[in-house]
Amino acid sequence: MINSIIAAKARSEFSRAMRFEGVGVPRVPPPGDDRPRLLYLHIPFCERLCPYCSFNRFVFEEELCRNYFRALRKELLRRLAPGHPLRKEAEERGEI
């Protein structure tokens, strides 16, 4: 009982803290310039879901995970600058 109350409160507080206001919809800058960037990749699979955790997460399932990584790879390749060797290879293979 106490665990579920604490988990609910923690989720509510995290969710409030993660609400970004006044910045509009975030946009990924277009590829092609040389500005350094940081990249956050979220891998949302866990062996089990901890009750206090507010991350977007799912219990690990192999097929779901494989599909996720396929989609992630595709998205990353799309973000590479046109002409980048990895992107060109993927385009030639019809992957993107």
Ligand code: SF4
């Ligand atoms: S991401 Fe959250 S649910 Fe997954 S192991 Fe870490 S704390 Fe637990």
